[in-house]
Amino acid sequence: MPSPQLVERLQRFELCSPADLRLCEPLVTQMCRDLPDFDSVWLDALVQLRFLTRYQAELLAEPEREVVIDRDLLLTERLGRRTEKAIDRSSRKVVVLRELHVSQTTPAHASGRMQQLLDSLSASDRPHPGIVLPLRILPQASGEAENASSTVQQNAEDACGARSGLKHPTLAVFPWTPGWRLDELLIRGGRLPWQAVAEVGRDLLQGMTWLESSRLLHGDIATCNVILTPSGNAVLTGALVRRVEQPAVVFSDQLTLRDCEGVAPEQVGTARPADARSELYALGCVLWNALTSRPIVLSADPVTRLTTLRKQDVADVRLLVPDCPDWMAELLLSMTRRTPELRPASAADVLKQWSRHCGHGHRHCRKLLATMPDRKRYQNAGIVSGRRRTSGPIRRLLTTVVLLLTITGIGYYGGLTPQVLRFGRTSSPQVGPDPGSEITSHASSQDPVIPAGTADAPIAMPQPDADGIVRLQPNGHYLAAILEGNARLDVVCDETAPATVYVSPDRLCLLKASDVSVGGVCFQPRDSRESDGPAKHALLYVTSRTLSLRKTLFNGGTLSADPRNAPSMLVWEDESGSRESLVELHDCAFDGAGGALRFHSVPGSVRLRNVLFLTTGPALHCNVEDRDITADETSNPTVPMSIQMEQTTLWGGSSLMTVALRSRQQVLIQLNIQCGESVLCPSRTMTAFGGPSGTRPEQFQVAFTLPETGNPAVIPPQTILALFADPQLRMPAELAPEQIQSDGLMAVTPEFRGELADGFAAYELLDYEGPKLRREMPGIRSADLPARQQRGPALNP
Helix, strand or coil: CCCHHHHHHHHHCCCCCHHHHHHHHHHHHHHHCCCCCCHHHHHHHHHHCCCCCHHHHHHHCCCCCCCEECCCEEEEEECCCCEEEEEECCCCEEEEEEEECCCCCCHHHHHHHHHHHHHCCCCCCCCCCCECCCCEEECCCCCCCCCCHHHHHHHHHHHCCCCCCCCCCEEEEEECCCCEEHHHHHHHHCCCCHHHHHHHHHHHHHHHHHHHHCCCCCCCCCHHHEEECCCCCEEECCCCHHHHHCCCECCCCCCCHHHHCCCCHHHECCCCCCCHHHHHHHHHHHHHHHHHCCCCCCCCCHHHHHHHHHHCCCCCHHHCCCCCCHHHHHHHHHHCCCCHHHCCCCHHHHHHHHHHHCCCCCHHHHHHHCCCCCHHHHCCCCECCCCCCCCHHHHHHHHHHHHHHHHHHHHHHCCCCCCCEEECCCCCEEECCCHHHHHHHHHHCCCCCCCCCCCCCCEECCCCCCCCEEECCCCCEEECCEEECCCEEEEECCCCCCEEEEEECCECCEEECCEEEEEEEEEEECCCCCCCCCCCCCCEEEECCEEEEEEEEEECCCCCCCHHHCCCCEEEECCCCCCCCEEEEEEEEEECCCCCEEECCCCCEEEEEEEEEECCCCCEEEEECHHHCCCCCCCCCEEEEEEEEECCEEECCCCCEEEEECCCCCCEEEEEEEEECCEEECCCEEEEEECCCCCCHHHEEEEEECCCCCCCEEECCCCEEEEEEECCCCEEEECCHHHEECCCEEECCEEECHHHCCHHHHHCEEEECCCCCCCCCCCCCHHHCCCCCCCCCCCCC
16 A cells, blocks of 8 residues: 555545555556565556546655645646646536746735736726637745645746746646647747737637727737637637736847747837737737748847847748638738738728728638547547546446447347348248348359368469469468469459468468569468467468568567567569669568568668558668679679658667668668658667678668658658678677768757557657658558457557
8 A cells, every 4th residue: 555645635636535545556556576666666556547637646746746726726747937837626627737937026026916817807808719818827935824825936937937937936727728839839840820820810819809898908929829729719828817927028148049939029128018000010920920920020139039030021921821801901011011000900901901801710620620630639628527446346337238239239239130031941030131132142152162261261362374373362362382483473362351371381472573562461380379470481471573562461479479580571682683772662561570571682762551560670771792783893892772752650670771782782772761751669770771791881881861742751750761780890880970861850858649540550750759741641541451369468558
């Protein structure tokens, strides 16, 4: 059991009950084994079972920090430097706590000033839905109060990075607005279409007009304070906070780029307060950023950015966005004039002109947000249910009732299907089809039935016909065989119901012809369920000039096997030695131990599209022999290799490409990989090179080039690009930077679907922090891949 102190805090904050702790005991026992069950283990178990959030576990790990503020505000998540997400237990709604960073006034003065601004709204003034105002102000806590004294100090200063140095900062409570921040949208997807910007500008102008009618100003109109809700509405958050925290902008060593946002030129270096014209300038800059996806001034120095605003006008947006309509560009020019007197007098004046060209709906914003991969995250995110979890006995009772109803429904609707009853000459009852189908069934019975075998009794693969075609029955089960053809050899099956070919040590699968193609087939070991290790042979051997695979699954050995003893699943060789050979894979998956594809001769070109590599060894492995080196290249012979991949995902393999030089000639290996719209997460390195004694690292070059269109390949930030296995030192070393070209790679942290999906869909890319040139995420499209057949431990991202 956890310590009494942790149990007391969990019960005092009403986070967990004794029954919930008992549910965690099996998981804690599994994680601890022979070690003591420290409180950190219990907290980790509570997080895994979703009784706590990870941020709550961090707060509970330190005795001096609290999880509940002001008796009813339960902290759940850290949002930013000085903001935290919480649940208001009294109203069961999600709120946001934001610390007021006051540098020149006392906390009591700041709290009173904010409350005066809120009280200035009369009871008849109804808040506009496009403006998020504070719900209430939590003044500085007394030293005797337990609920907020240590929490605000620790959470605001440590977790939120407060710079004020106050012992008890003042907190503003805002309602939680689910949606996407505008600055995040610009980073993730680039600039917004002008139709969507028109709808955003109309909503923001309506909110600013309401503030002006209430004799208030927002004070901090910036892209980070604009949220697009799932319904397509644009909402302004953080109202009134900037006016209390820092009314004027001053030059100091603590000035940041965030402080420069929403600042008009007349406010730079002066004590001039914000007014309606400065608010319009800030709004014009926000809409300009949304149209261009770039800042007004391209400078990372805050002082340079502010001084440039005072010297230069904002550029015409049509220079960067030619499709922007003239009416929008002219309004933005009038709103962003350096001289405040030349701008419109109020937001209401701009709204009248804006509404003439923009309708009343949010069709374009909804269409844009519907493509977001995390859109389900914000559905019903503002209200919390009354009870987070049901007690043990009640939950078991509900589970039993649901199971009984499910079984009853299946038996009634599935097992008791009414059908036509028929009697034959033997007077025995027969269940037959509808009379209307007798002619069809009789005609089809004349066709010969080709056996397909079963999983327990597979049959041998049929020999190719006169056209070189091997037809496999849908969902058929076959034993591997050696098949040869003259010009072509095509192994075909219905892609929606693939056939399975079983490979065993005494029955290898070899396809030999000039051109070989395979479609709708799954290759897997015969006795995989009884074997403790990987197979000692490949699942498929191909000898051809060209190889084309489509909708093919290689279901290799268990993923827990030693990858050093596991071979590649597919071995290809071109005995003709042609430089025009081609290996092409579409909608294929390699799932198992060992490598995926091994080339016993250098292919002329390799093309991969929508291919998934779930291997422990290298995804691609190529042996370079003496025969691969052209004889007429007497001086500095070069062996080029070209790989084009699109929508390809590598997860867990030791490398993407391994090149083994088997020749002692001083040859130059040039590897060119065009890896667009892909996600590559190797466990060791992107590429690996090696050779016999005397091989030097200068003999290898690798280039990751950009695709013609679309995103570059996504790789984790710490990925090694190229390793050379030095035969002298007997240890790997990285290639020199001048030997590596990485224009086609983007080092960001990928986020996969993981437990949110089943099968190969778990390895689809959910999101990443970086620029996105297309609405679709890079990586595989699992819907076009063969269905995954689970064999052994799953390898989850």
